[in-house]
C-alpha cells in the first residue's frame with residue numbers, strides 16, 4: 495500500500511501532482527509520502543500493541559531529519575550505526591533513551607558520544623568493543639547498558655550483500671562467544687548486559703528465517719537463565735521486505751503471530767528495528783528524460799539521475815518499477831541509463847516500458863529506502879532535492895546541492911594556488 499496513484503492520467507503523491515513538484519523543484523527529486531510512512535508505522539503499532547516493546551526505526555534506510563521527526567512524533571526510537579547517525583537522531587528530537595546503536599566498528603569517539611548522550615543500548619559486536627566500552631564507562635564513572643549482538647547463523651535467503659546473520663559474516667558474536675562474555679561479566683564492572691540483539695538480513699520475504707533465528711535466541715536465553723543470568727530485552731533487528739516487483743513479504747501481523755508465542759515464554763521485552771518496511775514504498779525518484787537514442791539496435795533512455803542518486807541497481811542488481819509521470823499508450827523495450835561514466839549506471843535493462851520521449855518525466859518507484867541515504871557525489875554530480883508530502887502540503891526537506899556544496903571543506907595547498 496502506498497499513496498502514489500494516477501489521477502486524470504497524471505501521477506500524484508497523496509493529492510499533489512508529481513509534475514508540479516518536478517517543474518517547480520527540478521529533477522532529479524525524491525518525493526516521500528508521510529501518509530504511507532504513518533500507515534506502515536501503524537501496521538507495526540497495531541500488530542505488537544499487546545506485547546511490551548520498543549520500535550527503533552533503522553535510520554540507515556533514510557536519514558533525512560524530517561523522516562526521523564515523523565518517527566519521533568509517533569513515539570518510535572531509532573537504530574543507529576554511527577556518530578553521524580546519533581547526531582541526526584538527536585537533532586530530529588529522538589529521545590536518547592529510545593536509541594540503540596549497532597555496528598562492528600564503533601570508534602572510541604563514537605562510543606563516548608553515545609555514552610554521553612545517554613542512549614538506551616549499545617549493541618556490542620565483539621569482546622574488544624566490550625572492553626573499550628567498559629574502559630570508557632570507568633573513565634566517566636557510568637554503568638553502560640548494552641546488548642550482545644548474536645550472529646545466529648541463519649540464512650535469510652536474500653541478496654548475499656545483505657544477509658548479515660549468516661555464518662562467516664563480520665556481524666555479531668557466536669552463541670559460544672556470548673556465553674563466555676556472560677561468564678566473564680564480573681570483570682566488566684562498568685557494563686550492564688540488558689539484552690540480546692540479532693539482525694539476520696534485509697529484504698526478507700519469508701517468516702521461516704525469523705522463526706528459526708528467534709528459536710535459537712530463545713533457547714540461548716533459556717540456557718543463560720539456567721546459569722542465573724537474566725535478560726530483559728530481545729532485539730530481533732529489522733529486515734522485513736517490501737514489494738519491488740512481485741514479492742509477497744510477510745505483514746507485521748504475521749511476524750507478530752510467528753515470533754510472539756516463542757518470545758513470550760522468555761519474559762523478555764521486544765525491540766524491532768524495521769527500516770525498509772517503513773519507508774521503502776513511501777518514496778519515488780522523479781527524473782527527466784534528457785535524450786533517447788538507438789545504439790546497435792538497442793533503445794536507450796538517458797535520464798538526469800544516475801547511480802550517484804540511486805545506487806541499488808548497480809550495487810545489488812535491484813529491480814525498481816519504472817512509471818511515466820503521465821500515462822501513455824504503447825510500449826518500447828529499452829535500457830534506462832544515467833549520465834555517470836560507468837556501465838553499471840542503469841536503472842533497467844531491456845525492459846518493456848511506455849514510449850518515453852525527450853523531456854518526459856520518468857519515475858523510479860519504491861525508492862524511499864537505501865536510496866538517497868546511499869547517494870554520492872560521484873562524477874561531481876550534485877545530489878537530488880528531497881520533498882515530503884505531509885498533511886496535504888509539500889515541503890522541501892533537503893534542497894538540491896549546489897556546485898559550492900561539492901567543494902565545501904576542500905582547500906588547495908598555497909604552492910598550488912593559481913587563482
Ligand code: PLP
Pocket residue numbers: 552554555573596693695696697731732733734767768769770771863
Ligand atoms: N538493524 C540493523 C542492525 C541493520 O543493519 C539494518 C539494515 O541493514 C536494519 C536494522 C534494518 O533493516 P531493514 O531496512 O531491512 O528493515
